[in-house]
Amino acid sequence: MDFKLTEEHLMIRDAARDFARNELLPGVIERDEKQEFPTEQVKRMGELGFLGMMVDPQYGGGGMDTVAYVLAMEEISKIDASCSVIVSVNNSLVCWGLETYGNEEQKQKYLTKLATGESIGAFCLSEPEAGSDATSQRTTAIDMGDHYVLNGTKNWITNGSSADYYLVIAQTHKEKKHKGINAFIVEKNWEGFEIGPKEQKLGIRGSDTHSLIFNDVKVPKENRIGEDGFGFKFAMKTLSGGRIGIAAQALGIAAGAYELALKYSKERKAFGTEICNHQAIAFKLADMHTQIEAARHLVMKAAKDKDNHENYDLSGAMAKLYASKVAMDTAIEAVQIHGGNGYVKEYHVERLMRDAKITQIYEGTSEIQKIVISRAILKD
Numbered sequence: 001m002d003f004k005l006t007e008e009h010l011m012i013r014d015a016a017r018d019f020a021r022n023e024l025l026p027g028v029i030e031r032d033e034k035q036e037f038p039t040e041q042v043k044r045m046g047e048l049g050f051l052g053m054m055v056d057p058q059y060g061g062g063g064m065d066t067v068a069y070v071l072a073m074e075e076i077s078k079i080d081a082s083c084s085v086i087v088s089v090n091n092s093l094v095c096w097g098l099e100t101y102g103n104e105e106q107k108q109k110y111l112t113k114l115a116t117g118e119s120i121g122a123f124c125l126s127e128p129e130a131g132s133d134a135t136s137q138r139t140t141a142i143d144m145g146d147h148y149v150l151n152g153t154k155n156w157i158t159n160g161s162s163a164d165y166y167l168v169i170a171q172t173h174k175e176k177k178h179k180g181i182n183a184f185i186v187e188k189n190w191e192g193f194e195i196g197p198k199e200q201k202l203g204i205r206g207s208d209t210h211s212l213i214f215n216d217v218k219v220p221k222e223n224r225i226g227e228d229g230f231g232f233k234f235a236m237k238t239l240s241g242g243r244i245g246i247a248a249q250a251l252g253i254a255a256g257a258y259e260l261a262l263k264y265s266k267e268r269k270a271f272g273t274e275i276c277n278h279q280a281i282a283f284k285l286a287d288m289h290t291q292i293e294a295a296r297h298l299v300m301k302a303a304k305d306k307d308n309h310e311n312y313d314l315s316g317a318m319a320k321l322y323a324s325k326v327a328m329d330t331a332i333e334a335v336q337i338h339g340g341n342g343y344v345k346e347y348h349v350e351r352l353m354r355d356a357k358i359t360q361i362y363e364g365t366s367e368i369q370k371i372v373i374s375r376a377i378l379k380d
């Protein structure tokens with residue numbers, strides 16, 4: 001497989017790298033500590049085109065491919081995974097879902113704002129009783145003729161309080177099980193829509209995660225996405241691409257931790273020499289480098305599959321499964337290489353270690369990725 005990057009890809013990667021170093025790095029520790037949403041930084045990401053990268057320019061997007069998107073995700077994640085999850089949700093769940101399955105009116109009304117970053121989106125599938133088991137949706141959307149009435153609770157929603165528009169999955173025809181589920185565009189200020197308290201989190205603490213409560217929220221029929229009953233397929237198809245974004249996030253966390261560990265190992269001395277000269281440390285670096293390269297190949301393969309209009313359910317799941325493990329393993333070793341300094345905030349690696357964990361949980365846990373992968377290989 002040819003992973004040669006074009007001039008445009010290199011430009012986007014360098015722009016994301018510069019932005020992350022110059023505008024995300026200052027204040028990243030403080031935002032993590034205070035669980036502060038990166039309002040200014042998100043605004044800048046919108047201005048720089050990072051929030052609607054793959055959207056057709058006619059709707060205000062950058063018209064770029066998935067390879068460009070994963071390159072930007074990796075660079076932003078090296079520095080601030082709280083920002084990259086916002087990029088990921090807005091690009092690969094909300095914008096992609098709307099552009100691919102929304103109708104022209106929905107695109108004009110919502111996508112044009114989401115692609116430019118004027119508005120932010122959220123993707124609301126998980127519920128207190130329906131996380132991995134996503135078909136067991138308890139939130140209901142009752143068909144009232146010209147509108148639906150939405151009732152229920154969504155859990156752990158990224159951009160929960162900062163979003164303007166929410167893609168909400170709900171059950172309309174319980175008897176039809178997953179074939180009775182629908183997806184809706186819900187606006188924040190609609191009556192009956194309540195945002196629950198902010199979750200206190202281990203990692204990605206700058207990103208705001210909330211439960212959302214719907215009490216008789218009236219959703220106009222024109223805000224349903226696709227045909228009646230398309231909602232579960234909508235969620236699954238959208239998540240297949242979303243997982244490539246999270247795989248790139250995991251890759252970025254791993255690469256960020258590795259770069260810090262490599263630098264530190266060349267500076268820190270113990271027993272009369274730089275610690276990288278101790279084979280135990282050098283071998284850790286060798287493992288990290290090898291695993292990161294392998295993860296990068298899986299991420300690029302999945303991105304290329306998507307760009308080449310090939311099936312990417314399997315390659316995306318493999319990329320996420322592997323890259324998220326590499327993120328966790330690499331970040332833990334990066335802390336180890338930093339010794340005591342690894343345990344304090346100013347060296348960044350402890351935050352990367354805390355941030356890494358979520359990549360094995362959201363957009364389908366590692367166990368769920370193994371279900372997707374094993375079903376695909378057994379079917380073949």
Ligand code: CAA
Nearest residue numbers: 125131132133134135158233236237240313362363364368
């Ligand atoms: N594309 C299209 N359709 C798909 C699909 C895909 N990738 N995967 C499944 N489907 C379809 C199936 O074909 C089936 O439809 P038919 O009956 O018409 O064939 C239907 O969906 C149900 O599929 P399964 O029978 O396979 O359903 P299941 O109950 O066994 O569950 C699952 C499948 C893969 C485990 C799914 O429930 C799942 O992905 N769970 C994880 C949920 C998840 O990833 N949540 C993430 C929330 S968003 C998030 O987390 C964002 C963030 O943090 C930033």
Ligand code: FAD
Nearest residue numbers: 123124125126131132133156157158361362363364365367
């Ligand atoms: P459960 O499904 O209860 O799983 C618990 C454990 O059991 C896991 O280890 C799981 O892998 C395992 N397990 C479950 N079923 C099986 C099985 N069949 N075989 C083997 N093992 C199994 N959701 C959204 O919809 N939108 C968002 O924006 C969003 N953002 C999030 C942000 C954060 C910070 C967090 C923490 C979560 C977010 N989520 C979001 C929810 C996330 O997608 C779910 O937490 C995830 O899908 C797992 O669901 P669960 O927490 O209910 O775990």
